[in-house]
Amino acid sequence: MQATETFQISVDEAGLQLAADGSLRHLLTLKGLEKTLLIELLDEAQRFLTPFGAIPARSRSLEGRTVANLFFEPSTRTRASFDLAAKRLGADVLNLDVNTSSRKKGESILDMIYTLQAMHVDIMVVRDASASVPAHIARNVNEYVSILNAGEADISHPTQGLLDLLTIRQHKGRFEGLTVAIVGDIAHSRVVRSTAHGLNTLGVGELRLVSPAALAPDPDELPFALLTDNIDDGIRGADVVMALRIQRERMDSLEGIPGMDEYFANYGVSAKRLELAAPDAIVMHPGPMNRGIEIESSLADSPASVITQQVTNGVAVRMAVLERVGKTMAAT
C-alpha cells in the first residue's frame, strides 16, 4: 500500500499513469508526476476560469465521450465538481450510487468496472475508502479507459492537490521561497498527501506540518521541512496557512486527541493566530469546514480566505484533467 511507502517516486505508480508516449492517461497520485506536466495542467485549468455571472467556460472536447462517477463513499462537492466539469466539456455523465445497487448483489469492483468498460465508458472517476483501489482498477482496464482518482482512503486526492496548487499560484505567483503551513489531522488526510507531493515537485520553499502528536504522520511518508505540534511555530511567517478538516468521530475515539473546544484553542486557525503569519498570508481549507473547530468562522469569510476560490478552481482543474486524458485517448 502506498501509504506505507516512502516519499520516493515509485516508478511503477508514476509509470502506470502515463501512456507509452508519456502523455497523461490516468490520474492516481501527484507523487512522481513531472513538474512540466503539473504546470501544464495548472495553465490549462486557468484557461477554464471565467468571471462570475458570465456563462461558465465550456468546450466540446469530450463530446460523445462517457464519464462515469463511481463513488463508493458519499460525496457532494467532489462528485458535483466532476459532474459539472464533465458536462461542461460536452461528455455524457453517468452517476452511479454504488452503495445501493450492485454491491448489494455482491458484485466485485472489477466486475463492475468491466461492465462499465464494456458499455464504452471512457473515463471512470473513482472514490473509495480503501487504499489502492484506483491503481488496482487502472491496472485492469483496457487501453482505452482512463481512471481518475477522486479520493482514495487516507492516501491520495490528486485533483484536490492540483486545485490547491492553482489557488496558491494565483495568489503568490510562485512556489520557490514560499512557506506553507498545513494544520490538523495530517495522519488521516488524503488532501495533505496530494498537496504536499505537488508542492514538493513544484519546489516550494518550506512545507510545515502541524498536528497533535496523535495525528502526526509517519515522518518517512511525506516530504516536509518541519513537523511540529505547536501551531504558533508552524504558522510563524507562513505565506499560506491551510486548515484541515478534523473528523468529529475521531475526537471521541482516538486517545490523545483533544475535545472540540480544546482543539480549537490549540489547533484552530484564527485571525489572532494569523497575525503570526506573513502580512499577506492566505487561508485555505479543503471543505467541508467545521467552523469553530479547525477554523475560526469569521476568518473563513474574511478577505484572507481563499476557500471558495479553491472550489471554483476545483472545477477548472477537473476540466483540465478530463480534457487532457481525453486527448490521450483520442491519440491512442
Next chain:
Amino acid sequence: MQATETFQISVDEAGLQLAADGSLRHLLTLKGLEKTLLIELLDEAQRFLTPFGAIPARSRSLEGRTVANLFFEPSTRTRASFDLAAKRLGADVLNLDVNTSSRKKGESILDMIYTLQAMHVDIMVVRDASASVPAHIARNVNEYVSILNAGEADISHPTQGLLDLLTIRQHKGRFEGLTVAIVGDIAHSRVVRSTAHGLNTLGVGELRLVSPAALAPDPDELPFALLTDNIDDGIRGADVVMALRIQRERMDSLEGIPGMDEYFANYGVSAKRLELAAPDAIVMHPGPMNRGIEIESSLADSPASVITQQVTNGVAVRMAVLERVGKTMAAT
C-alpha cells in the same frame, strides 16, 4: 417567519425577489409579486405548451447555464418537473440528494450554497422542510445567482401557485367574479398559501377555505372571503374546487382530525358533492392524491378533473420562471 406574518405585502420579501430594475431574480413567494409580472409568467408558460405526441417545447435560453436541484425533502414530481424544465431550456442540471451526503458531514446549508455558487451554479432550486430557508439563501448568494423556492415548510410553493393559476385561467378565462373553494388541511398547506396569494393578486371573486376546525389556518394569515368547516357551504356554486392532500400521519396524531372514512364523508370531494358547485366546475388537486380520502377516485379521473393538466402546466410554468430569471441574469 412568514407563516406568522399577516397577508400584507412584506416589502422586504417582495423586494428581495426583484433585481434593481424590477425584473425577477428569485422566486420565493407569490405574495407581493405584481399582477403584471404574474400575468407575464402565465403568458410565457402558455407558450411552452405543445400537444401530446409532439416533441415538447424547447429553447436554448439556458444553454451553458447550470441549474442545481437541492432537495432537502424527498420529492419525485416537483424535482422531476424542474429537472425536465431546465433540460428543455438547454441547461446542465445537477441533482443533489442532500440527505445522504454533506449533511452527514455536518456542513451548514450556507456553506453548501457557497460551494455550489463557487462552482458557477447559476440557479438553485431549493426545497426544505424548514421555514425561511429559501429567503435566507437568497439573502446570502452573490448577485449572479437565482434561488427558486420548490416548497418551503408549510409556507410557500410559488411554482405550484402559478400552475394552479394557469390551469384556472385556461378553463375559466378570467379571475374576476370567480368562486374558488379549497378543501382540506389548510393549516399545513404550502400550496394553499401560494395559490391564495396569487388568486388574490389576480382579483379572484371569492376564495373559500374549507377544513376541519383542527386544520383551519390562522385567519390573519391568508386572504379569503369565507372560512368554514362545512364543505357544502364551501363548494356551493363554486367554479373551481381544489382538494388538498391530507397527511395520513396527521390523522393519527392530531386531535380533532377525523379518521379516513369519516374524513372522506365530511371533507372528501366527490361527484355527489360537486353537484352543488357550478355546472362547469373544475376539480383540482396538487398531487400526490390519496384517492378515496380527500378525493373520490372516479372523480379524479372524470372530465371535470384537470389534475393531470396541472402537472403539464407545472413544467411549462417552471420553464417560464427559469427562462425569466435567466434573462435577469444575462442582463446583470
Next chain:
Amino acid sequence: MQATETFQISVDEAGLQLAADGSLRHLLTLKGLEKTLLIELLDEAQRFLTPFGAIPARSRSLEGRTVANLFFEPSTRTRASFDLAAKRLGADVLNLDVNTSSRKKGESILDMIYTLQAMHVDIMVVRDASASVPAHIARNVNEYVSILNAGEADISHPTQGLLDLLTIRQHKGRFEGLTVAIVGDIAHSRVVRSTAHGLNTLGVGELRLVSPAALAPDPDELPFALLTDNIDDGIRGADVVMALRIQRERMDSLEGIPGMDEYFANYGVSAKRLELAAPDAIVMHPGPMNRGIEIESSLADSPASVITQQVTNGVAVRMAVLERVGKTMAAT
C-alpha cells in the same frame, strides 16, 4: 399472470406491444414478437457497435424526447445501460429513484405514470419486482407513450433476451441447428424466459434447461427440448452454454437447493465441464456473476467467455429498441 400461462402466444400481450400498423410501440415480452421484427432489431443493434477507443455510436433520433428510468428494484447495470443508450440517441433522461420518494407518500404506480405522462415523458423504462406491472402500465398510458420492460419479476426481461440473441448470432451466425444449454435457477429467472422465447422464434435447434429439481420450471411454461438436473447431459455437444445467477439468499431458505460448494460441484459451469460441449462453444452469463458458485472464475475471463460482449451488446440493443419505438411515436 403471465408466469402461469402456457408458452402459447397470448394474442393480447403480443398485440398490446404493436401499434395499429404493426410497428413496435411497447417492448414487454419477446413472446409473440415476429421473427422479422426480432431480426430487424438485431440488425439495427449491430449498426450501433463501434470499436473500443472510438467515440461510441450516436444518433439524434431521440433528440427532444424524454426517457424516464423508473426502477422500482435496485439496478446498476440495466439502469446504466438504458441511461447511456438514451443519452447516445440524444434524449433527455430522467432517472427516478422510486423507492425513496413518492412511494413513501403512498402514491399508486398508475398515478405516478399519469404524472410522468403529463410531463411529456415519451418513453418509460420500467423495472418492477411484481408480475404484470409493465403490461398494466402499457394498457393505461395514452397513445403517445412507449413502455419498455427492463425486468419484470421472474417473468420477462426482453432487452436481455435480445442481447443474448445478438451475442449468439455474432459468434454462431445462425440459430438453426444450434444447441443452447442454460444452467441454473431456471424457476426464478426472467432472463431465461425472454431468451428462451426469442430462441424459439428464431428457430434454435435444441434448447436444454439444466437445474436442480427444486429450481426447475413448470414444464408447460417454456419452450425447450430437454429439461434435466444433470449438467453433463445438458452441456454435452452444446454450442452455447449460459450460466444463470443464483440468489445466495435462496440457498439458505429453499429446501432442496445445495449449498455454495455443492452447487458449484453439481451446477457450476467450469472449464472441465466445457470440454463436454462443442469445441468452439461460447460461455454466457447475464451478470452480475457469483464467481466460483455458478461459474468458474477463470472460465469467465477466458477466450470462450463472451460475457462482457453481452454487456456491450446490451447498450446497442437498447439503442435499437429506443430508436424503434421513437420512430413509431413520430409516425403516430
